[in-house]
Every structure is written in C-alpha cells, then in structure tokens.
Amino acid sequence: MVTKITLPETELPTHWYNIVPDLPVPPPPVLHPGTHQPVGPDDLAPLFPMDLILQEVSTERFVEIPEEVREVYRLWRPTPLYRAHNLEKLIDGPARIYYKYEGVSPAGSHKPNTAVAQAFYNAKAGVKKLSTETGAGQWGSALSFACALFGLDCEVFMVRSSYDQKPYRKAMIETWGATVHSSPSELTQAGRSILEGDPDTPGSLGIAISEAVEVAATDEDTKYSLGSVLNHVLMHQTVIGEETLKQLALVDETPDVLIGCAGGGSNFAGFSFPFVREKLAGTIDPVIRAVEPAAAPSLTRGSYQFDFGDTVGMTPLVKMHTLGHDFVPDPIHAGGLRYHGMAPLVSLLKQEGIIEAQALNQTDTFRRAVQFARAEGIIPGPEPTHAVASAMMEAERAKQAGEEKVIVFNLSGHGHFDMAAYQEYVGGSLADYEHPEERIAAAMERVPAVAG
Numbered sequence: 001m002v003t004k005i006t007l008p009e010t011e012l013p014t015h016w017y018n019i020v021p022d023l024p025v026p027p028p029p030v031l032h033p034g035t036h037q038p039v040g041p042d043d044l045a046p047l048f049p050m051d052l053i054l055q056e057v058s059t060e061r062f063v064e065i066p067e068e069v070r071e072v073y074r075l076w077r078p079t080p081l082y083r084a085h086n087l088e089k090l091i092d093g094p095a096r097i098y099y100k101y102e103g104v105s106p107a108g109s110h111k112p113n114t115a116v117a118q119a120f121y122n123a124k125a126g127v128k129k130l131s132t133e134t135g136a137g138q139w140g141s142a143l144s145f146a147c148a149l150f151g152l153d154c155e156v157f158m159v160r161s162s163y164d165q166k167p168y169r170k171a172m173i174e175t176w177g178a179t180v181h182s183s184p185s186e187l188t189q190a191g192r193s194i195l196e197g198d199p200d201t202p203g204s205l206g207i208a209i210s211e212a213v214e215v216a217a218t219d220e221d222t223k224y225s226l227g228s229v230l231n232h233v234l235m236h237q238t239v240i241g242e243e244t245l246k247q248l249a250l251v252d253e254t255p256d257v258l259i260g261c262a263g264g265g266s267n268f269a270g271f272s273f274p275f276v277r278e279k280l281a282g283t284i285d286p287v288i289r290a291v292e293p294a295a296a297p298s299l300t301r302g303s304y305q306f307d308f309g310d311t312v313g314m315t316p317l318v319k320m321h322t323l324g325h326d327f328v329p330d331p332i333h334a335g336g337l338r339y340h341g342m343a344p345l346v347s348l349l350k351q352e353g354i355i356e357a358q359a360l361n362q363t364d365t366f367r368r369a370v371q372f373a374r375a376e377g378i379i380p381g382p383e384p385t386h387a388v389a390s391a392m393m394e395a396e397r398a399k400q401a402g403e404e405k406v407i408v409f410n411l412s413g414h415g416h417f418d419m420a421a422y423q424e425y426v427g428g429s430l431a432d433y434e435h436p437e438e439r440i441a442a443a444m445e446r447v448p449a450v451a452g
C-alpha cells in the first residue's frame, strides 16, 4: 500500500519563511574576520548581490518568492510526502512514519530550492559568473543547473575526496555547463598554501570555500554562492516545511517527532523551521531533531562560539557550533555532512533547547537505509541515511513503549550517484570513524578569541 500525499500546483508556497523575528533571543552579529567588529551589508557586497544580502539580514517574517523562481520550482514542486506503510510493517509497531521527498528535483536533492533563487538574484544584478564549493557534488550540480537556466557561468571547487569518489557528479556539473576543479587546487593562493603544507590532503568543505571566496573576491564580475549555513539559504529552503505542514493537515496528522539530517543545516532548517514557528506559537509541541555523523559532530560535540566559515579565515566570523575551522573530517560517504560548523540559526535553536541533536555512525545509518530501500523503494543519499536511521530508531522506541507516535522526516535526496557507498556497505567494507577528542581540542586551539 502506498499513500502519496500530493499538493496541487496552486499550493506552491508564495513566500519563504524567515525565522529571525520569531527567535526567543536576537541572533548574534556577524563579525569582520580582521577587526572582530560587526559587519554591515556593504562589507558583504564583493561576495553577494544586494538582494541576497538584504535577505541575509532581514527581520521580515515572510519574504515573497519572485514569480521567475516559482516558475522554475514548478518543474518539481510541490514535492510529495509519503506515508511509509511498508517500513511501518517492517518495524511492526504503533508509530506512523511519513517522509517528505526532495529527491525529485533535477539535481536529486533539496539544494536547487536555494540554487535557483541565488542564480536568479545574481543574474538580476548583472553578475556574469558564480564561484562555489561542493562537498559530495550535490551543491555544485544544483548550482550549475540553476546557472544554466539563468545564463550564468559557474566555477565549482569540489572537495578532493569526493572528486575522486564521485565522477558522475562531476560529469553532471559539466553537463550543465559549469567548470569543476579538485580542491585544494593550484588555482588559488588558498589552495596552494594548503597543498604546500599537506600535498595528500583529502580536502574539506572549509578549504573549498576559501578557494571559491578568493575567486569571487578577486574578480569584479564573479560573485560567490554558498549552498548552506547562511540565513538566506535556510530561508529559501523553507518551502519544504511549508508544504509539509499543509500535507500533514490534509491527512489530519500532528507530528510528534520531526527529523532531518544536518551538515550545514539547510535541509533540516527548511524542513523544520515552519514547525518551529508553530511550536514557538504553542500550536504544536513536537520533538525536533537534527542528525549528524559521528565523524563530524558539530552540534553534539562542538562548542558554541565565533569561528570562521572557511579554513583559511577569509569569511566573517559567525557564532555557531564548531569543531574548529581547520578541522579536516574523515572521508565518510556523507560528503555533504563533512563540515566543521553548523548554521548560526540552527546553532542558536540548539543552544536555546528548542531543537535537539543526535550523532550516528555510517555503518548504522547505511544498515537502516538498506532496509528502508527494500521496504519503500527509494535509495537515500548518504546524508539522509542519518534521518532515515534516526526515524527508524524512534519508531522502534515507540514500539517498545507502546506509544502511537507520528514521526516525520525529510528525505533530502536520492543516492543514485553514491552507489559506491552502498557497494561498500553490501560488500562489508564500510568503516566507521569517531572523531577523536584530541583532534577537536587541537582544532579548537586555533579558533580566534572573540571578546564577549
């Protein structure tokens, strides 16, 4: 039995939701990397078009989605919400499990929700080219897709371990017309300095961000684009949660537990922030949980303090849960979750106790993702295996306790380009990495001291 809860196209959201005015405390300022003083919109102008900068600092609760962006969203949105009947049968307990599926976009993940918006605003501002980083290749492919639609050039720095592991993501990026480099590269000052210190580095998102920012900062016609972490990126993703709210209402369900995987925090935020709004307003009271890999445990084991978004220290300082900006995570398959920090807005909600966090090992997440695939058909990307596993564990707990829970999770993308990971799992060679405390402590020593 399949229950697919679809929304008619007329229900496509007209506005993005900005959580900032609903926060219990104001968000901390963003600080200049050199002076440690708060930055203003003008400081960010070399990197982003003004429309996006204004969204980054906006305190407006709802921001209208331009018709040109909604037009592109209609290619795959509204996305389906499924009830996981077969998975429920497998677990054989009283929980009802739903998942929102973002894998139906052209790039196969939630990332085009913001890529399309960012390409639109850059094209509108007359920008010629976007530079960016990509971990697993999902963001690079999403942005190259969006740039192709809006006539922009696109240059992608792809973390070396993924560049070597995921040749088809690279092919996809090139098919949409972008150029892609293995990062660290010889093309930038940042890349050369990292390679000098460690020629065999697997690379990291932090390093790739340094390279992409450098390209944008040194070229008049190029702006920089980030696929996660920033306020405006999280806001663009809220179409996921707004649709899910309506879909649950259609089947008369109230969620008890909401789950998303978290790397930089964008799919988790996009899925959960509209529910956080309802929770803060007192209309519902679900547990809201971000799930991260044990190999990159920023929310569960990092400290909440000011740190750089990149490795070299070119970006502004933001207050977030961090493992230290020069943290190089082990090469787990969930490349999109290998980031040293967490979105400031997600970090603040964790700090305030409004959301919770959990860290899981990849052998556990893949074991359950394979069960999920056999029950439900969809093969999850390595990142959302964390959400799948957490939801299944929650349903097993509900069974033990005899509780009739409604569990809803975000399936942020499919795993069709990540079959090497499943091959390792099925072949029995998938390994786990716990991030050792000494390495966290060593990286944290290099985080700048900021007064206050």
Ligand SMILES: *Cc1c(COP(=O)(O)O)cnc(C)c1O
Pocket: 108, 109, 110, 111, 138, 139, 227, 228, 229, 261, 262, 263, 264, 265, 266, 267, 268, 336, 337, 381, 383, 384, 412, 413, 414
């Ligand atoms: C990039 C990516 C993630 C991780 O990024 P967030 O900003 O934390 O969402 C998760 N799932 C998929 C499918 C991705 O492509």
